Amino acid sequence: MTDHEQTAGRAWVFGDDVDTDVLAPGKYMKSSIEELSRHCLEAVEPEFAASVRVGDVVVGRRNFGAGSSREQAPQALKHLGVAAVVAESFAGLFYRNAMNLGLAVVVCSDAGKIRAGDRLRVDPGAGRIENLTHHEVLSCEPIPAHLMQMLEDGGLMASLEKRLAKERTP
Amino acid sequence: MIAQNVMQTLAQKIIARAAGRQSVVPGEIVTCALDLALMHDSGGPRRVKPMLEKLGAKVWDPEKIVVITDHYLPANNEESRNIIRIAREWVKEAGVTRFHDGIGICHVVLPQKGYLRPGMFAVGGDSHSPTGGAFGAYMFGIGATEMLGVLVTGEIWLKVPHTILVEWHGSLSTAVSAKDMMLALCAKLGLDGGQYQAIQYCGDTVARLSMQERMTLCNMTPEVGAQTGLIAPDQVTAAYLESVGVVGIDTAKWQTDPGAPILAQHLFSADKLEPQVAAPHSPANAGPVSVHRGTKINTAYIGACTGAKIEDLRMAARVLKGKHAASHVRFVVAPASAQDQKMAEEEGTLKILVAAGAELLGNSCGICAGYGDDRLSENEVAITSTARNFKGRMGPGSSQVYLASPYTVAASAIKGEIADPREMLHD
Numbered sequence: 139m140t141d142h143e144q145t146a147g148r149a150w151v152f153g154d155d156v157d158t159d160v161l162a163p164g165k166y167m168k169s170s171i172e173e174l175s176r177h178c179l180e181a182v183e184p185e186f187a188a189s190v191r192v193g194d195v196v197v198g199r200r201n202f203g204a205g206s207s208r209e210q211a212p213q214a215l216k217h218l219g220v221a222a223v224v225a226e227s228f229a230g231l232f233y234r235n236a237m238n239l240g241l242a243v244v245v246c247s248d249a250g251k252i253r254a255g256d257r258l259r260v261d262p263g264a265g266r267i268e269n270l271t272h273h274e275v276l277s278c279e280p281i282p283a284h285l286m287q288m289l290e291d292g293g294l295m296a297s298l299e300k301r302l303a304k305e306r307t308p
Numbered sequence: 309m310i311a312q313n314v315m316q317t318l319a320q321k322i323i324a325r326a327a328g329r330q331s332v333v334p335g336e337i338v339t340c341a342l343d344l345a346l347m348h349d350s351g352g353p354r355r356v357k358p359m360l361e362k363l364g365a366k367v368w369d370p371e372k373i374v375v376i377t378d379h380y381l382p383a384n385n386e387e388s389r390n391i392i393r394i395a396r397e398w399v400k401e402a403g404v405t406r407f408h409d410g411i412g413i414c415h416v417v418l419p420q421k422g423y424l425r426p427g428m429f430a431v432g433g434d435s436h437s438p439t440g441g442a443f444g445a446y447m448f449g450i451g452a453t454e455m456l457g458v459l460v461t462g463e464i465w466l467k468v469p470h471t472i473l474v475e476w477h478g479s480l481s482t483a484v485s486a487k488d489m490m491l492a493l494c495a496k497l498g499l500d501g502g503q504y505q506a507i508q509y510c511g512d513t514v515a516r517l518s519m520q521e522r523m524t525l526c527n528m529t530p531e532v533g534a535q536t537g538l539i540a541p542d543q544v545t546a547a548y549l550e551s552v553g554v555v556g557i558d559t560a561k562w563q564t565d566p567g568a569p570i571l572a573q574h575l576f577s578a579d580k581l582e583p584q585v586a587a588p589h590s591p592a593n594a595g596p597v598s599v600h601r602g603t604k605i606n607t608a609y610i611g612a613c614t615g616a617k618i619e620d621l622r623m624a625a626r627v628l629k630g631k632h633a634a635s636h637v638r639f640v641v642a643p644a645s646a647q648d649q650k651m652a653e654e655e656g657t658l659k660i661l662v663a664a665g666a667e668l669l670g671n672s673c674g675i676c677a678g679y680g681d682d683r684l685s686e687n688e689v690a691i692t693s694t695a696r697n698f699k700g701r702m703g704p705g706s707s708q709v710y711l712a713s714p715y716t717v718a719a720s721a722i723k724g725e726i727a728d729p730r731e732m733l734h735d
């Protein structure tokens with residue numbers, strides 16, 4: 139196995155307006171994230187939660203994450219090991235929530251070129267996606283610097299920890 | 309030097325004030341100080357408490373925090389009871405006194421308590437937080453981790469939005485309401501037409517709407533993907549606020565300047581608007597009621613922050629007066645707050661609904677959130693006055709939810725199928 143293959147994830151491809159009720163179904167919202175994650179996307183792709191592997195990439199088209207503020211939507215994806223979500227556009231609330239949790243969300247106008255099962259290497263910092271299956275490089279919107287910093291810290295919680303530690307040291 | 313002639317939208321003015329600036333430009337990223345943070349039981353204490361403890365941090369200002377329980381009520385299972393208990397305990401620990409437990413849905417209770425005023429910059433741990441925009445506040449929804457950041461720092465970053473004007477002119481016909489205006493907007497813009505920018509509702513139709521109807525407009529703004537929806541304050545705003553003890557507000561200050569930068573303007577005619585119905589599984593699947601007329605329903609639900617305020621209950625009662633829901637229909641009413649329910653009781657509205665066969669649920673999110681035990685069942689077809697009908701939200705994936713105004717839900721309850729309320733109401 140080459141380095142590339144080790145870090146590449148398989149693409150799970152969805153359509154427009156994948157919503158938060160589908161990502162984090164209300165029925166399981168009172169349950170633990172472990173239980174909730176088992177039902178992530180089941181209404182549209184029953185196999186997803188059981189088959190997704192660590193490092194896989196979820197690909198959507200327009201307005202990924204529409205709907206609720208429930209953070210369990212990106213949290214479920216992260217819990218299942220999803221490395222990044224790539225879409226033509228994201229619902230603003232989902233975008234913020236995912237970044238806050240340290241899940242990279244990448245805006246890519248060419249997301250529609252990605253096919254289910256393609257092996258992808260996503261580099262959110264550089265704003266590029268390498269499609270190893272089709273030997274193709276897709277360029278993406280760069281992530282604003284302050285968000286990239288937070289993502290590198292591991293999310294908002296980690297960056298708050300850093301900030302508080304700094305404030306506490308005299 | 310202070311630029312004298314920078315024309316700004318209402319959204320820009322509020323953000324500039326909160327960012328400690330004279331003016332801001334759409335697209336720039338700024339950090340704003342918060343005037344208010346709203347949390348409910350689901351995204352609130354049960355999520356932020358452990359994170360605050362992990363950080364060893366305290367809340368920045370308990371006076372600016374409001375906690376309202378609504379999603380897991382009635383708490384008829386152990387998990388729900390636990391979630392509610394955490395909220396009750398946490399507010400005590402954190403010193404939050406603006407805590408309202410079981411008296412209604414957060415977006416409806418918030419203005420009733422006089423917590424909102426024009427020019428405020430606020431967040432809520434719920435996507436329908438833009439409801440506060442009806443009062444000329446910049447209010448938007450955030451998730452639990454971001455709420456943690458707010459609680460610790462009292463600040464939040466924001467990309468200054470462009471403003472999209474949604475302008476309505478003319479008079480709404482009998483049995484047509486703010487809900488129909490929003491469903492028509494969803495059909496026109498789609499779920500992402502708002503581009504996470506700010507929508508400002510204006511025009512003479514909007515100016516004539518009551519505060520609760522304006523709340524319905526702003527409430528459904530997230531359905532078109534905008535960050536917030538606002539209405540510039542006027543005498544209607546001032547009169548409402550006075551009734552809840554908020555006096556001396558400056559309405560002139562919080563207006564969009566003529567010539568301020570506008571991203572897009574959408575013009576609608578209220579005269580021509582027909583009752584709207586959105587088919588499963590998206591609010592954007594909206595169209596005139598005639599398209600779905602005759603579709604058999606099992607359930608008619610008047611509920612949610614969107615569609616069960618006193619004025620929504622009155623709309624339903626106007627249609628249902630002296631009539632009864634069809635025998636095969638489950639007709640459910642969950643008044644949005646205790647106060648709305650009390651008013652409905654006192655004036656006789658509730659009596660009409662109950663006489664029409666309404667089963668009353670508590671003043672909470674109820675079936676709308678789909679978090680509790682009361683959910684739709686397999687293949688159930690419902691028409692509801694709620695905000696969203698995504699697959700699997702209110703019941704299993706096989707359940708079908710049609711969105712409509714309280715008028716249309718009431719008319720459909722009577723017929724047992726989707727019906728046009730204009731045929732039952734004549735003015």
Ligand code: SF4
Binds near residue numbers: 379614676695
């Ligand atoms: S009533 Fe429905 S839309 Fe309103 S806050 Fe509750 S769950 Fe959300």
